Amino acid sequence: QVMNVVTLAMPRMNQMIDSITPTTEKRYMHDYNMPPWANGETGRVGSPKRREIGHGALAERAVFPVVPNQEQFAYTLRLVSEVMSSNGSTSMASVCASSLALMDAGVPIVAPVAGIAMGLIFEDGKYTALTDILGAEDAFGDMDFKVAGTSDAVTALQLDTKIDGIPSDVLAAALQQAKEARLKILDVMTAAIGAPRSTVAESAPKIVSFTIPLDKVGEVIGPKGKVINTIQQETGADIAVDDDGAVGIVTIGSPDSSKVEDAKTRILNIVDPPTAELGATYTGRVVNIAQFGAFVNILPGRDGLVHISKLGNGQRVARVEDVLNLGDEVTVRVDDIDDRGKVSLSLIG
Known part of the structure; x- marks a missing residue:
């Protein structure tokens, strides 16, 4: 049993990567946690171990091919798989849980991804492939072959073997068995949620x-x-x-x-500031004062200049601040708009 939690955030929350590779950040992250009690054991719960990091990376790689790119879906995505109990492949369960959680969160993934763990028994020259192996079959068997993918394609593989090699026909048969099992799992998943929700949750940005x-x-x-x-x-x-x-x-x-x-x-x-109309009257606010006049914001993104010579009703004004101060609300008329779009204003009242 695996519970998966999806968190959607702004792109500035991308994980920064400090490595020798050209990749500098990651917007899709998957963390995997399996506490000792998931196996009915006791033990210390702390930073993730090598196994947890590896399982998280496998599940991340399996689902990433169906995740929309930044242009299609601008969010940063973090998924956390919490293993509640285990007697099988929890990494493949995390793949299934990730797909369901993403669709429930409204992430427009290309297709759901499911995973299955295949096993193998080799004895007396005979090979027998096992589907959806349990813990004992993993421990005493000769192969742990994890296969994840959609109904049309495989997205991730991981093969661990305890014998020297596996014949190609045996591996091909195991892949075919894995496909049949994967399709059955996908049928169960799509019965629970057939497609991504049309919108993200209310709590998501x-x-x-x-x-x-x-x-x-x-x-x-x-x-x-x-x-x-x-x-x-x-x-x-x-x-x-x-x-x-x-x-x-x-x-x-x-x-x-x-x-x-x-x-x-x-x-x-x-x-692209809206255009002021010649002769029109606007109520605006003084946003800047210079020695030669005051700038008044008359439209969003559009300022105009009231020259100091137009502040005194025909009388000379020594300082702009004698008539206007920063933040004052004033009524102005558009007297002129030059070929560069600069607006000349006169004070009314």
Whole structure:
């Protein structure tokens, strides 16, 4: 018996890999735990041992081929298989449990994956393949052959043998037996849950990912992260901005989908600000003050300049701060929009 738990998180929670390989991070992780009491024994429960690490890696490799890529499903996925009791292959049970848990979590996997452990008895020159071996058959038998896959393909294999070699025809027959058993297991699994749920659970973050022009990444982040931090604080959404050298990639997540949409709208308005209309009147807020005038935000992502010469109703103004202060709400009119899109404003009232 194996219980599998799926956790969905933002891409920034990917596991960082520190190795000599080109791979630097991993978004699909599977951990396997088998405490001593699962075998009816006593013992110390601590960090995972070599066997647990190996079983977890096998189950991870078996299911990974059907997991959607980052573009199709933007989440980081962590699966934990907790063995509750054991008298057979718990690694193959973890494969089955992983598939069921992923579908229940709303992860659009390509197809469910099941696993089966095959055994072998060799005596007097005769080979007998065993299907779904128990603990005793594993201990006293001559082979432990784990086969995992979908109804159409094998995704992972692991072979341990206690004899010098296995004839190819015997191995082929064992693979055929494993396929028949795998299909029966898949029938039972699909009877429990036939397809991935259409949406992720309410407790999971709602994540959207989209691209922006590379030259807009700096505007979205802002100086020292000011812009993106402000959006996160005001919307409550978690935002990550990255790039692949060609385009910027924005990922937004929150348990509340309305917060995700709010943050997305704000970012898109920065990337492609709405156009101000010549002669139109807007109520905005002073966002910056310079010696030559005040900048007023009139639309999301769109600021305009009220020149100091337009602040005194025809009278000379020595300092902008004598009329306007940062954060003031003012009503302005659009007087001019140049060919570069810069907006010139005048103060009303």
